[in-house]
Amino acid sequence: MKHLLSIFAGILLCAILPSVAADKYSIIPEPGRTELKPQATRTLKLLSDKAEASLGKDAYRLAVTPGGVHLASGGREGRLYGQATLRQLQDQLAAQPEGIPCGVIKDKPRYPWRGLMVDPARHFIPLADLKKFADLMAYYKFNKLHLHLTDNQGWRLPVPGYPRLESVASKRAETFGDGIPHGGMYTREELKELVAYCAERGIEVIPEIDVPGHNEALAAAYPEFFCFPKPDMKVRTVAGNSKELVCPQKPEVWKFYAAVFKELKDIFPSKIVHLGGDEAPTELWEKCPLCRQARARAGMRDEQEQMRAFFARMTALLAKNGQTPQFWYEGNAGIYHPGETVYAWRQDQARQSIDKTKKAGLNLIMASNEYCYLDFPQIQGQYNWGWMRTTTLRKCYELDPAFGKSPQETGHIRGVHAAAWAEHLPDLNHLLYRVYPRAMAIAEAGWSPMDVRSWDNFRRKVADHRAFVLKRFNYDLERTKENEPPFRWENKK
The missing domain is CATH 3.30.379.10 (Chitobiase/beta-hexosaminidase domain 2-like)
Structure with a gap:
């Protein structure tokens, strides 16, 4: 019975x-x-x-x-x-x-790499906020958290023997003229705690140390690392980049990066170190007496050959620790080496990068900014600093990392990667507002086969997920033109 x-x-x-x-x-x-x-x-x-x-x-x-x-x-x-x-x-x-x-x-996932990048270099992100960010990532099956730890506006990695990284490079006087000092430096213990927290959720943490440019914060702390030292250099307080590149001919530079990479190895189990490598104008290398002499000795034609040699030496330095580099792809395949991994990021170059990187023997991660830069406004009329494109949720959803090309043409594509550059995102509230719900579209672009994807179905699911995320994470996904958190420097453009 x-x-x-x-x-x-x-x-x-x-x-x-x-x-x-x-x-x-x-x-x-x-x-x-x-x-x-x-x-x-x-x-x-x-x-x-x-x-x-x-x-x-x-x-x-x-x-x-x-x-x-x-x-x-x-x-x-x-x-x-x-x-x-x-x-x-x-x-x-x-x-x-x-x-x-x-x-x-x-x-199962379409691609093995599905990443999000956050930018604590521009605005420091406390450990608790990074954990909440990781929780949402795991909910949508992202598996790579990319930490952009250094840039012109701040340095966030402690390195033994280099105390001015914390006392000078991690602090700036203000942001866009707001008059409010900003700073922050992670401890080794905090970063290890983040790594363990993410690992429990299937997320690998990838550190980025930007070289040779994007280094005004480092120049403020250690001007002797640069071709033309400026003792009065300050940590940058506005967006943008400078011409300052570390000088590859100075032994103290290589001693420093050996210490940096050792610290990364001790903290991060990942064997990957993102080296940036983008937006590095070589005009100061062209003028630098030490660089000129080095080019002449090596019979180099120009500074691009010097850049390739710089990255080769960086790669060799990483290899001693069992680490491998990644780079932002600048379209000039000549400065990279076969087998390396690059991110296609520049506007309107995604399609071309597929063919160019395949020919050069490079692995490709699709991070094209017209689909994947989530600091861009998502609704027409929202704060855009005067130059950003509006990248709607539908635009993000339209991303096919292979752009319809055959598997034979795109076998070197490893996945997708969305970036949230934080010059204009001062805290977790602003960060989550810009990243979601568009990150959900990027998640589907990296995971789901094209034949099961549907904009109408996705839009229905996003509407449902507003209630899910509100209940589970206490965060509201509603997005209107008017409900973005205010920026204290919005009227200082």
Whole structure:
């Protein structure tokens, strides 16, 4: 009799979906394959959680039944992704207690690299805020958190033996004339805590130390590292870049970066160090007597050859620690080396970068700014500093990292990467406002096959996720022209 009662109960739970119950899942990013069943469930109790190596390490299968859920995964990554999908379904069920569909989800990422970059160099981001940022990343299956730790406006990595990084380079007098001093420096312990926190959520933390340019903060602290030392140099207080590049002919420069890379190795388990490498005008190298002599001795034609040699030496320095470099791609493949990874970021160059990097033997991560720069305004008329394009949610969603090219042409593409440069984003509230919900579109571009993607379906899911995110993270995804947090320097443009 007990057995018959359990069968009867199962039949009741398997009833055809009532008209008020959900008839679709609201999962972002969209799974690779979903088979919905004509039954509903009101419970997502985890009934089984098993390893199934044949699925592949980053793949999972989630079977939603009337009595609960069965999860199978091919490896740790797949299990974490399956759990992330289950969390979203749980949030959907909480919002729709009448029931959600039974079904089977078979899923794995389209690309192995799905990253977000934050910029504590421009505005310091406390550890607690970075953790909240990582929580949202994991919810949408991002797996790389890129920390832009150094730039003209601040240096955030402590390096033993170089105390002026904290006392000078980590502080600036103001921001855009607001008269408010700004500063911040992470401790080793804080960064290690962040690394561990992210690792639990399947996120690898990638540090960036920008070379040879974007270094006014370093020049303020250690002017002797530069071709033409300026003892009165200050940490930059406005946006933009300068002509200051570290001098590759000074031994103290290489001693310093050896110490930097050792510190990165001790803190970050990742074997990747992003070296920036963009927007580095070489005109001061052209004038520098030490650089001129070095070019003549080596028979170099110009400063671009010197730049290539600079990056080769940086790469060799990293290799001693088992580390490898990444770079922002400047379109000049001659300064990179086959097998290295570059990010296509410049406006309107995404398509061309696919062919150029393949020919040069480079790995490519798609970070094209017309789709992936999330500091740009997302609604026409919002604060844009006078030059930024408006990048709508739909524009972000239109990104296909392969741009319709064949797998043979795009096998070197590793994934997608969205950046939130923070000259104009002073705190977590501003950062999250600009990053979301557009990061959800980038997540789907990096995860979901093109044949399961749909703008109309995505827009429906985003509407559902507003309630999910508000309840789980206490954060509202509503975006209107008027509801952006105010900027204290907005009228100082």
